Amino acid sequence: MCLAIPGKVMSIENRYDGKVKFAKVSFDGLIKEASLELLPDVQINDYVLIHVGVAISKIDEQEAEKVFQYLRESGDLEELEPNHAL
Amino acid sequence: MKYLQEFADETLVKEGIEKIRSLIKHPWKIMEVCGGQTHSFVKYGLLDLLPKTLQLIHGPGCPVCVTPSSIIDLAVELAQQPQFILCSFGDMLRVPGTTMSLLEAKSRGADVRILYSPLEAIKIAKENPLKEVVFFAVGFETTAPANGLSVKQAHREGVKNYSLLSAHVLVPPAMEAILNDSEAKVDGFLAAGHVCTIMGYDDYEPIAYNYHVPIVVSGFEPLDLIHGLYRTIYLLENKSNIVENAYARVVTKAGNRTAQALLLEVFEPCDRYWRGIGLIPNSGLKINKTYQEYDAFHKFSLQIESAKENTECIAGDILKGIKKPFDCKHFGKKCTPLFPLGAPMVSNEGACAAYYNYAKI
Ligand code: SF4
Numbered sequence: 001m002c003l004a005i006p007g008k009v010m011s012i013e014n015r016y017d018g019k020v021k022f023a024k025v026s027f028d029g030l031i032k033e034a035s036l037e038l039l040p041d042v043q044i045n046d047y048v049l050i051h052v053g054v055a056i057s058k059i060d061e062q063e064a065e066k067v068f069q070y071l072r073e074s075g076d077l078e079e080l081e082p083n084h085a086l
Numbered sequence: 087m088k089y090l091q092e093f094a095d096e097t098l099v100k101e102g103i104e105k106i107r108s109l110i111k112h113p114w115k116i117m118e119v120c121g122g123q124t125h126s127f128v129k130y131g132l133l134d135l136l137p138k139t140l141q142l143i144h145g146p147g148c149p150v151c152v153t154p155s156s157i158i159d160l161a162v163e164l165a166q167q168p169q170f171i172l173c174s175f176g177d178m179l180r181v182p183g184t185t186m187s188l189l190e191a192k193s194r195g196a197d198v199r200i201l202y203s204p205l206e207a208i209k210i211a212k213e214n215p216l217k218e219v220v221f222f223a224v225g226f227e228t229t230a231p232a233n234g235l236s237v238k239q240a241h242r243e244g245v246k247n248y249s250l251l252s253a254h255v256l257v258p259p260a261m262e263a264i265l266n267d268s269e270a271k272v273d274g275f276l277a278a279g280h281v282c283t284i285m286g287y288d289d290y291e292p293i294a295y296n297y298h299v300p301i302v303v304s305g306f307e308p309l310d311l312i313h314g315l316y317r318t319i320y321l322l323e324n325k326s327n328i329v330e331n332a333y334a335r336v337v338t339k340a341g342n343r344t345a346q347a348l349l350l351e352v353f354e355p356c357d358r359y360w361r362g363i364g365l366i367p368n369s370g371l372k373i374n375k376t377y378q379e380y381d382a383f384h385k386f387s388l389q390i391e392s393a394k395e396n397t398e399c400i401a402g403d404i405l406k407g408i409k410k411p412f413d414c415k416h417f418g419k420k421c422t423p424l425f426p427l428g429a430p431m432v433s434n435e436g437a438c439a440a441y442y443n444y445a446k447i
Binding site for chain 2: 051
């Protein structure tokens with residue numbers, strides 16, 4: 001639950017009269033929605049750390065791939081689909 | 087099960103450990119604050135490879151584990167009433183309260199839902215206008231902003247049937263509580279990287295200064311941990327009690343200012359009881375007056391009873407570094423991840439569960 005998982009921003013959508021941005025983020029192909037409210041300057045194709053559905057920091061591509069690989073190796077990605085884990 | 091040989095950075099990790107061996111001159115006790123770090127140390131067998139003069143103390147760094155059973159009882163009580171939908175993160179469901187866990191309540195028919203994100207709860211609230219949707223919000227400073235966002239979003243959308251049962255905990259007050267405990271002797275800390283992603287590390291500077299302990303911001307992968315330990319030992323050997331960032335790839339000194347502003351907007355500090363440690367002043371976050379209508383405690387007049395924790399569990403001694411999980415007579419016998427007696431056996435990030443799952447006995 002404390003994990004932040006790296007993903008790539010595929011598209012960005014403005015909501016609430018343009019005040020809040022949401023993104024479709026790809027976790028190696030698994031697409032999930034994330035709020036960009038805490039990281040408003042993110043652009044399409046940026047790599048971000050997503051924590052429980054919210055982008056919390058920008059990271060570079062190399063770091064993103066390394067961390068993702070690590071989480072996959074250690075079997076920690078299941079929290080992306082929590083109902084499959086139980 | 088994973089051991090170091092399966093890990094890509096094996097050679098680098100081994101080199102790092104050799105560097106630690108030649109650097110270390112005195113016996114040191116270093117506490118890793120984050121449960122994710124504890125998990126990696128045990129899972130990758132790093133504890134066996136480190137010099138014996140270095141003692142790692144597994145800190146309280148698992149928000150699920152330190153949530154007192156009295157708050158879980160409140161969540162269970164709400165969940166059992168037909169007008170409620172109780173949502174939380176998956177980890178939280180297995181944690182036993184005094185009578186049962188949320189998972190047991192669910193199996194007895196309560197509407198308990200596991201969410202990946204608190205923002206999903208708003209959608210559930212909109213789809214179920216006649217129900218009260220409560221998100222049982224646990225987490226450190228990493229998670230509190232996301233949980234706070236759900237409150238802001240509910241407010242923005244005019245959703246009235248949503249509230250947060252906030253059991254958030256804060257890291258720096260817990261570090262101070264441990265340093266103030268005369269039995270716990272911690273020489274230095276590895277600070278939790280993801281907490282600092284949000285908060286930066288300014289808050290640690292007065293702690294390092296006042297208690298004469300170096301604090302090194304560290305990641306949670308094996309190589310990051312070894313690097314963080316190396317830097318902490320270097321500072322200890324050189325009597326340099328400063329805060330250092332060994333995770334600059336992800337963490338900046340200032341942290342995420344937008345997230346910090348959101349925390350101030352939605353929450354305020356409160357005293358919090360930590361399972362295994364006790365009451366720590368100003369170590370929790372509750373919803374402030376502005377957003378009171380989204381505070382489940384306020385909305386449903388809930389009171390936290392003083393917690394009666396299991397007295398057979400020696401979690402407090404483990405968190406203080408006085409004992410190891412193996413020293414507990416219930417470890418792996420009466421107490422297992424499926425039937426945890428105490429906090430550190432509860433979630434994967436707890437010290438007892440990490441030893442149970444990965445350590446070779
Ligand atoms: S093994 Fe169980 S009872 Fe013993 S200290 Fe750990 S959590 Fe408590």
